[in-house]
Amino acid sequence: MAKTEIRIGGLGGQGVILCASVIGKAASIYEGKHATLIQAFGPEARGSACSAQVTVSDSVIGYPYVTNLDILAVMSQDAYNLFAPTLKPGGTLLYEEELVKLGDSLPEGVKTYPIPATRLAEEVGRRLVLNIVMTGFFAGVTGLCSFEAFRSATLDSVPKGTEDLNLKALQKGYEHGTKLIAAT
Amino acid sequence: MKADPKGVLTGVHFMDGDHAACEGAIAAGCRFAAGYPITPSTEVVERFAARIPKVGGVFIQMEDEIASSIAIQGAAWAGKKVMSVTSGPGLSLMMEHIGFAVWTETPSVWVDVQRCGPSTGLPTQPAQQDMQQIKWGSHGDYEIIALSPNSPQECFDLMITAFNLSETYRCPVFFMMDEVVGHMTERVEIPPADKIEVTPRKYTNKKPSEFTLYATTQDDLAPEMIKAGDGYKIHTTGLTHDDRGYPVMTAAAQKKMMDRLIEKIRRNLHKLVDVRMDNCDGADIVVVSYGITSRIAQAAIDEARAKGLKVGHARLVICWPFPESLFREMASKIKAFVFPELNMGQMVRELDRAVSGKARIIPVPHAGGTVHEPEIILNAILEAVR
Numbered sequence: 001m002a003k004t005e006i007r008i009g010g011l012g013g014q015g016v017i018l019c020a021s022v023i024g025k026a027a028s029i030y031e032g033k034h035a036t037l038i039q040a041f042g043p044e045a046r047g048s049a050c051s052a053q054v055t056v057s058d059s060v061i062g063y064p065y066v067t068n069l070d071i072l073a074v075m076s077q078d079a080y081n082l083f084a085p086t087l088k089p090g091g092t093l094l095y096e097e098e099l100v101k102l103g104d105s106l107p108e109g110v111k112t113y114p115i116p117a118t119r120l121a122e123e124v125g126r127r128l129v130l131n132i133v134m135t136g137f138f139a140g141v142t143g144l145c146s147f148e149a150f151r152s153a154t155l156d157s158v159p160k161g162t163e164d165l166n167l168k169a170l171q172k173g174y175e176h177g178t179k180l181i182a183a184t
Numbered sequence: 185m186k187a188d189p190k191g192v193l194t195g196v197h198f199m200d201g202d203h204a205a206c207e208g209a210i211a212a213g214c215r216f217a218a219g220y221p222i223t224p225s226t227e228v229v230e231r232f233a234a235r236i237p238k239v240g241g242v243f244i245q246m247e248d249e250i251a252s253s254i255a256i257q258g259a260a261w262a263g264k265k266v267m268s269v270t271s272g273p274g275l276s277l278m279m280e281h282i283g284f285a286v287w288t289e290t291p292s293v294w295v296d297v298q299r300c301g302p303s304t305g306l307p308t309q310p311a312q313q314d315m316q317q318i319k320w321g322s323h324g325d326y327e328i329i330a331l332s333p334n335s336p337q338e339c340f341d342l343m344i345t346a347f348n349l350s351e352t353y354r355c356p357v358f359f360m361m362d363e364v365v366g367h368m369t370e371r372v373e374i375p376p377a378d379k380i381e382v383t384p385r386k387y388t389n390k391k392p393s394e395f396t397l398y399a400t401t402q403d404d405l406a407p408e409m410i411k412a413g414d415g416y417k418i419h420t421t422g423l424t425h426d427d428r429g430y431p432v433m434t435a436a437a438q439k440k441m442m443d444r445l446i447e448k449i450r451r452n453l454h455k456l457v458d459v460r461m462d463n464c465d466g467a468d469i470v471v472v473s474y475g476i477t478s479r480i481a482q483a484a485i486d487e488a489r490a491k492g493l494k495v496g497h498a499r500l501v502i503c504w505p506f507p508e509s510l511f512r513e514m515a516s517k518i519k520a521f522v523f524p525e526l527n528m529g530q531m532v533r534e535l536d537r538a539v540s541g542k543a544r545i546i547p548v549p550h551a552g553g554t555v556h557e558p559e560i561i562l563n564a565i566l567e568a569v570r
Contacts, residue, residue, distance in 0.1 A: 021369065025198040028371040037198075037369035062482040063558055064368055 003057040004144060005066040007086075008134075009079025010096075012050040015131025016075065020052035022135045022153045023144070027056040029156075030149035036061045049078050056144060073138055074100055075117070075130065081105075094141055096134070113141050113180050120172050129169035132158070136170035140177020147174055185384045187211050187344075189377035191239045199372040201365040202227035204336040205295060206235070207374060208343025209267050213382050214293070215241030216259035216266045218252040223307045224363040225271040225297035232269075249274040253281035257290045261420070263411035265347055265385070267293040267359075272301055275314055276321070282356055283322030284422045286445065289354040289398070289407065291385065293346050294318075296358060297366040298526075300552035310363035311552030312475055312526035316533075318358045319504055325442060327449035329456060330358035330504040332474040336370045342501065348383035349456075353448060354406045360503065362526065364476045364555060385409055392416045397429040405448040449505055458501035459510060467496030469568045470514060472523045472535060474500040476555055481524055484561035495565055506534040515542035520568035524548035524561050544568065 006023065010016040017039050028035035039052040053066040069087050073094040074080045080100045087093060090109040095102070097114035106112070115137045121130040132154060139150040150170060158166040191210040199207070206228045209217070215236070219229040233243040241264070246252040249270050256266040270278060275296050285292050298314050300306035318330055329349050333342045343359060350357040388395050388408035397418050398407045410416040423431035424438045449456070462485075464470050469488075473481040478499040488495045498514070500507070515521075520543055523532040532547040539545060548564045550556050 021198060024369060029196050029198055035198075035370065037200075038364070039367065039369075061370075062479040062486075063555075064364060064476075064479065065555070 003055065003059075003061075004070050005068055006054040006056065006071045006073070007051060007066055007069055007083055008054070008073045009049070009051040009083050010075030011078075012048050014050070014075050015128075016050045017052050018157060019073070019131040019135045019138075020054050022132070022150065022157050023138060024054050024056070025153035025156060026139075026145040026149040030152045031145040033058060033145075034061050036064045038064055049076070049082070051079060051083065071138075071142055073134055075134060077101065092142065094134070094137060096130070113137070113177070115173065115176050117173065120176065121169060124168045124172055125165050129166055132166045132169040133173035136173025136175075137177040138173075139170070140174040140179075141181055150174070185382055187377040187380035187382050188213060192377040192380060193374050194376045195374055197372045197374065198369055199336055200227065200367055200369045201333070201336040201339040201361060202297065202367065203231050204339040204372045205333075205343050205359065205361065205366075206231040207372075208340040209293065209347065210235060210239055211340070211374070211377070211380055211382075212344040212347035213265045214267050214347060215239070216243075216256060216264035217268065218244045218246050218255035218259070218266075219269045220246055220249050220252055220274060222249075222271045222274045224299055224366050225269045225274075225295065225361075227366070228269040228295055228297070249277035250281065253278035254284065256292055257281065257285055257288070260290045260292055261412050263385070263413075265291070265351070267295055269295040269297070271297045272299045272305060272307065273303065275317065279317075279321045280323075282318075282328075283324055283326065285356045286322070286326040286328065287324075287422050287424075287441075288420045289445070290356075291350040291354050291409075292356050293343070293350055294356055294358045296360055298360065298362040306553050308363065309553045310476060310526060310555065312360070312362055312477065313530070313552060315360065315503060315525070315527065315530040318360070325446070327446055328356050328358060328504055329353065329449070329502065330360050331458075331501060332360045332503050333365060333501075334475055334478045334499070335365065336368060336372045339365065340372055340374060344380060344382065348381070351383040351385055352406065353452070354409070355445075355449065358504070360475065362476050387411065396427050398425070398427045400444065405444050405451065453505055453507075453509075456502055456505050457507045457510060459507055460499040460501060462497040462499075463494075464496030464498055464514065466494060468494045468519045469565055470496040470498050470518050470521050471561070471565065472498050472500065472511075472521055473525075474503055474531065475526075477524050477526055480556045480558055481561050483558040484565060487558065487562050488565045493565065493569055500531070503531060506531070506538065508534070508538040511535055511538040512540075512542070515539040518543055520544035520546060522546045522548060522561065522564045522568050524550070524556050524564070526550050526552050526555065
């Protein structure tokens, strides 16, 4: 009964929820697993803290909240400060290396994977696709679902007319992730 | 009758409960909704407002919930399947018109995405605190039907059941969601329209001169309906009325109406039982639950079973009418019930009444604002076996 508990954190407007949604979709629609997404629901507005929880499992998910965090992906310092201590020992941290500085609050044995996601998004064409670069990076590092599943989930989630841009962003993040994994 | 394909978004989606509830309503044939935005229910009507012009229907954002709750009843009498959607204080404002829907027998679905009260409470956090209010909140005596989904998929599936029941019984049907189920996103499979069974409105075949608005038969206590504008001269009112719909201010008329409207549901109690049973036969303890709490309870039950305990799970899908006789019979075969709810003990009062001392009942109340910790429910199970 493999179960993976994930949290995505960042700022409102960065596309945190979409990133989480693509992961959930890739797992539950394109890979036949179960996935539950819960987004922090509150007075979040553009520029303030925003986060989403995704649980992915081979069996039916009962309790919907994340309690034993396996993977954390953060795109802001605040999100890192808030959620990094909740990672389980030996968990996985993915972070936007130009927006997040690692502190000493990481639980023991956490594996850390940096990515200059904003810069890579700019290289692809628009800074806006930072979240999809992060999603590709998540796919590359974690291997939670096949790249094909992430590709389909991305196509299914982004606005019409932006598919090429977003697929390039996904690919860019994915390659960065697989390279890091190959090097370890 | 099969669903109108125009309203059915066939396919596999990754969708939250609010949106799935809206799709269920549209698939069920809902073509009019009125509401006033209120967290955490707003997304239901937001989606309805975006989708319904393409399907062929109307959404009106009214000035408040009082207006919304009566606008839908006008639309129902004009031939539409209708719903209103609200939460918290909005539900309180609707109370008088819920009684109007009961007394005029207006088919209508009332969606309540429950949040914490009383008053403004915690608008963005879950609760199951309106379970008794929907049954008793409007003045007078009446029976209603209420369903409680525990996932986005059920928000779709059970919404169709809710609309079908409101047509069959011509009474308000409540769709009791909560903030977690409403805002949780999961896989939702919407079948093709020809796989969705919808109950059409029971329109009369009689000519206007032969039709009596509230005439019923011994076998079917829900009268036939007409559509305003089709040439039938009708009168319906919140006053106590005779079969023609005209006010009659006597105790005899009151008794006749009350008996039929109560009996309309009570005589059909056996058809209105939907309790999902999991290993209740041979169990020592049965956990009773509904809505989001059923998923939390399942985590506790799994742990208890891992300890070798014989624990069953009885999940209420239809909460009202409460399945009294089912639990009365079960009570003599088990040691205890454990009943977690996101309130201070509401539906457990019904269980208590049904069981009337034949088994121990351990309520697991919660003030709301989040869901139970599974350990709290587990502890109650452990206490029950002691």
